[in-house]
Amino acid sequence: MLAFLLSLTPIIMAKIKRNRNGTRKDVIIAKAAKLFREKGFSATSMRDLAEHVGVEAASLYNHISSKAEILQEICFKTANNFMSHIEEVDATPNKTAIEKIQAILRFHIRQMLDNYEEVYVSDREWKHLTDPYLSNMQTQRRAYRQRIASVIEDGIRKGEIKPIDAPTAVLIMLHAVSGIESWHRSKKKIAGEVLEDNMVQILVDGLRKQA
Amino acid sequence: MLAFLLSLTPIIMAKIKRNRNGTRKDVIIAKAAKLFREKGFSATSMRDLAEHVGVEAASLYNHISSKAEILQEICFKTANNFMSHIEEVDATPNKTAIEKIQAILRFHIRQMLDNYEEVYVSDREWKHLTDPYLSNMQTQRRAYRQRIASVIEDGIRKGEIKPIDAPTAVLIMLHAVSGIESWHRSKKKIAGEVLEDNMVQILVDGLRKQA
DNA sequence: TAAAAATGCTAACAATTGTTAGCGGGTTAT
């Protein structure tokens, strides 16, 4: 009632609109992912985030426990996503190495197209995690690259893949895919499926036209 | 003399050691590039930088005018470097499209190996430039990609290159090269020349072994 | 409908940010 005595206009508190099937925390994380992508984790302030959520900064802390936690959720959700996919691919029988590589590539591209903000952020901003999480993420990333390298080395042994340095091939693949960022910004986008086919083709068969 | 009255030990001021052929400003920018790469532009403070230079934060301002200026110097020096190279390649007569692409690729890889910190920073942190410089950089980057795309489209027309979407090929190329970051961190590095050959080969002829 | 839980607000905090002012010692040029 005190508020009524001090101001004659009723106080209306902004509420975080939550979509069906999503908590308010999910809304905050989604907005955060967008801002982290645009400006980077460090350059995004909690007041910044709050404004985009439509609420005061302090109110965010009813849903999350710290700024760091937001980044953790984004990074580990994405990492787990990729991890479980590669395990699935690896366990599939009757697949050539090239087919496995194609499956991994296509999954990366799809993820980049469908969950752009979070995949992008988790790839570029994971360095800002703090220490139990930071080491964990480093380990996980190394393990992930190692699994892909094994697929490639397997393919080399079977004569399906050129005898190149497998870790080099992995880093080319993964970074090439993260280039979809530029595609997202570009004016004249080609369709997602065309992009996917082009990327897979270039990485598997190269730029040069065979004679 | 006042200082002598207050403390019995003589005051020794740290001086920025400058290498031959380099100003103190150059030293600051080099250290900044290293820190910006490790922690990002926003997460690097001037006191942080000062400590690595071996000086107090305020002293930096005898050599640079702002934190923003440091980023500008790094970004535009690198950008100009790439711009003049592609002009040179473009002007070279009697070169096939594939040869031009190879020359561009090799230049990128070399730059990444030789000027790692600055190239990396200018690629990942240019978004933190402020506005006259930000727009300028955006324009320059777009123009640069466009020139490479033209080379590719030319190659497609002449039947040297597969008929793929040229902008897609460009973004794959450029981002693949920036993956050398992972190579720098990796324990068991292969030699720079091997890396270069591998990358060029994969991008030009793909992973798959021809039958 | 009353109690409990969830969620918002304002105000404030301590720390950190980039940067400036002003001073003095050290080096170089006259």
Add this chain to the structure above:
DNA sequence: ATAACCCGCTAACAATTGTTAGCATTTTTA
């Protein structure tokens, strides 16, 4: 030797940072 300049220092600034405390309001539960 003396003047001028370069360059480092300390101290301080206003702004911004992430976060907490305490209270008010709305929504859910009983």
